[in-house]
Amino acid sequence: MKPVPDADTKPYWDGIAAGELRLQRCAACGRAVFYPRAVCPHCFGGPLGWFTAAGTGRIYSYTVVHRGFGDFAGQVPFTVALVDLDEGARMMTRIVGTGDVEVGMRVRMTVRPVAGADLPCFRPAPEAAEAAEAAEKAEAAEAAEEAD
Amino acid sequence: MTARRAAIVGVAESDIGRTPHLTVLSQQALAARAALAEAGLTRDTVDAVFTAGEWSWAPAMTLAEYVGIQPRYTDSTNIGGSSFEAHAGHAAAAIEAGLIDVALITYGSTQRTGRSRDTARPAELTAQFELPYGLPMPVGAYALAARRHMHQYGTTGEDLAQVAVAARQWARLNPRALLRDPITTGDVLDSPMICDPLHKLDCCLVTDGGGAVVIAAEDRWPDVATEPVVILGHGETHTHASIPSMPDLTVTGAAQSGPAALKMAGATVDDIDVAEIYDSFTITVLLTLESLGFCPPGEAKDFVAGGRTAPGGEFPMNTNGGGLACTHPGMYGIFLLIEAVRQLRGDFAWARQVPDAELALVHGTGGVLSSAATVILGTL
Numbered sequence: 238m239k240p241v242p243d244a245d246t247k248p249y250w251d252g253i254a255a256g257e258l259r260l261q262r263c264a265a266c267g268r269a270v271f272y273p274r275a276v277c278p279h280c281f282g283g284p285l286g287w288f289t290a291a292g293t294g295r296i297y298s299y300t301v302v303h304r305g306f307g308d309f310a311g312q313v314p315f316t317v318a319l320v321d322l323d324e325g326a327r328m329m330t331r332i333v334g335t336g337d338v339e340v341g342m343r344v345r346m347t348v349r350p351v352a353g354a355d356l357p358c359f360r361p362a363p364e365a366a367e368a369a370e371a372a373e374k375a376e377a378a379e380a381a382e383e384a385d
Numbered sequence: 386m387t388a389r390r391a392a393i394v395g396v397a398e399s400d401i402g403r404t405p406h407l408t409v410l411s412q413q414a415l416a417a418r419a420a421l422a423e424a425g426l427t428r429d430t431v432d433a434v435f436t437a438g439e440w441s442w443a444p445a446m447t448l449a450e451y452v453g454i455q456p457r458y459t460d461s462t463n464i465g466g467s468s469f470e471a472h473a474g475h476a477a478a479a480i481e482a483g484l485i486d487v488a489l490i491t492y493g494s495t496q497r498t499g500r501s502r503d504t505a506r507p508a509e510l511t512a513q514f515e516l517p518y519g520l521p522m523p524v525g526a527y528a529l530a531a532r533r534h535m536h537q538y539g540t541t542g543e544d545l546a547q548v549a550v551a552a553r554q555w556a557r558l559n560p561r562a563l564l565r566d567p568i569t570t571g572d573v574l575d576s577p578m579i580c581d582p583l584h585k586l587d588c589c590l591v592t593d594g595g596g597a598v599v600i601a602a603e604d605r606w607p608d609v610a611t612e613p614v615v616i617l618g619h620g621e622t623h624t625h626a627s628i629p630s631m632p633d634l635t636v637t638g639a640a641q642s643g644p645a646a647l648k649m650a651g652a653t654v655d656d657i658d659v660a661e662i663y664d665s666f667t668i669t670v671l672l673t674l675e676s677l678g679f680c681p682p683g684e685a686k687d688f689v690a691g692g693r694t695a696p697g698g699e700f701p702m703n704t705n706g707g708g709l710a711c712t713h714p715g716m717y718g719i720f721l722l723i724e725a726v727r728q729l730r731g732d733f734a735w736a737r738q739v740p741d742a743e744l745a746l747v748h749g750t751g752g753v754l755s756s757a758a759t760v761i762l763g764t765l
């Protein structure tokens with residue numbers, strides 16, 4: 238299912254096509270704004286300018302979909318999440334590259350095709366993988382100590 | 386001069402469950418006629434119409450035409466399932482302002498027979514950031530809220546399941562409820578997973594059905610055939626439309642609408658004898674109880690434990706079996722009002738009747754935890 242870009246959102250989708258996550262920032266209050274619009278939803282001011290975000294953030298919540306509908310029925314199970322971007326905005330997305338997901342996990346943006354549309358998805362960030370590896374090592378070391 | 390009060394004086398449902406013999410309009414018209422007949426009022430006394438639904442671009446206008454009413458006040462506010470609680474508040478305000486005397490609120494849906502839920506919308510405007518990801522709605526949004534609540538407060542699937550268990554216990558006492566067999570928390574957790582962590586039995590029914598509520602100004606009460614159930618307070622709000630914009634996945638607008646309604650009624654949560662709380666999903670009830678202030682944040686799982694909300698418990702809640710076990714035609718809110726009114730009138734026999742019920746709290750939730758509307762009802 239393809240998103241329908243409009244006057245507010247075309248720059249965002251142009252960014253995705255170039256592999257970038259572009260957000261707005263309000264010149265009046267300095268806060269990041271997503272989804273893109275003509276007025277700042279925080280302070281009602283502006284102007285709103287575009288910038289390219291780092292593409293990193295943290296999972297605020299997620300769900301694993303077991304029953305999909307329409308275009309998505311054949312894709313289950315898949316994981317949809319709300320990600321809090323480091324710049325301070327929240328967006329809906331898919332988590333790809335793993336089925337092992339936790340609230341609070343660090344993630345990084347990657348553009349992927351979903352039912353015929355190129356969308357910003359998120360995969361575990363290298364920091365997340367490193368942290369998981371370190372935690373595993375610590376657990377193994379503890380178990381080894383107890384065994385001695 | 387004291388404010389002119391409003392009371393619910395007539396309530397009725399259409400046939401519910403599967404209604405292939407009815408349309409959205411005939412459901413509402415027949416329910417309206419039954420509710421007015423119960424009240425002892427004629428159609429021509431109605432001067433305000435309220436309804437909501439996606440079956441018409443102007444539902445109140447279409448409904449009024451179908452039943453032959455030309456209103457002097459009209460309201461098609463659609464904020465999802467809570468619309469009808471908001472309509473009750475709007476009717477009370479219009480009565481208090483002296484604009485109207487008798488309001489008719491109606492609702493109807495053939496979503497089960499008509500399978501209208503499956504129609505895909507275009508991914509335009511704000512939906513372009515949601516629909517392409519394929520999250521089933523609304524269940525997916527409620528699943529996101531449930532997962533966040535689990536993360537923040539340690540709520541488990543077992544905790545959610547208790548809400549469904551209690552709903553069936555009330556449904557067992559309601560001959561009109563669809564699912565009347567008792568279940569265990571294990572049955573809920575064994576039912577198919579829809580969107581983790583919500584199983585099928587965490588989700589409301591998908592049925593046909595309609596209803597009507599008639600509200601009259603107090604100078605009309607001597608004319609009515611029923612015991613008026615007074616609208617003592619009301620409040621409404623909406624915090625977002627799409628789930629990524631919900632400010633906090635664990636707090637709903639009930640945090641504003643509830644206190645506003647209670648303050649208007651001069652009551653507190655401790656005064657409530659019976660509660661009818663929108664149960665689109667098990668998580669909806671837990672979030673609402675916390676946001677309304679019946680218990681601290683994160684503690685609704687303890688509040689509903691041990692059968693507190695079940696028949697015979699300290700806090701009778703969703704006494705018809707709710708959207709989880711009685712009926713849920715898509716926008717369930719009118720049925721909350723109907724059940725609360727019947728409880729306050731003492732219409733029921735035996736275990737379904739909350740003894741000496743004098744004050745009811747009715748709370749509707751609409752959209753994806755988007756809208757909240759609370760109504761406080763009391764006996765005269």
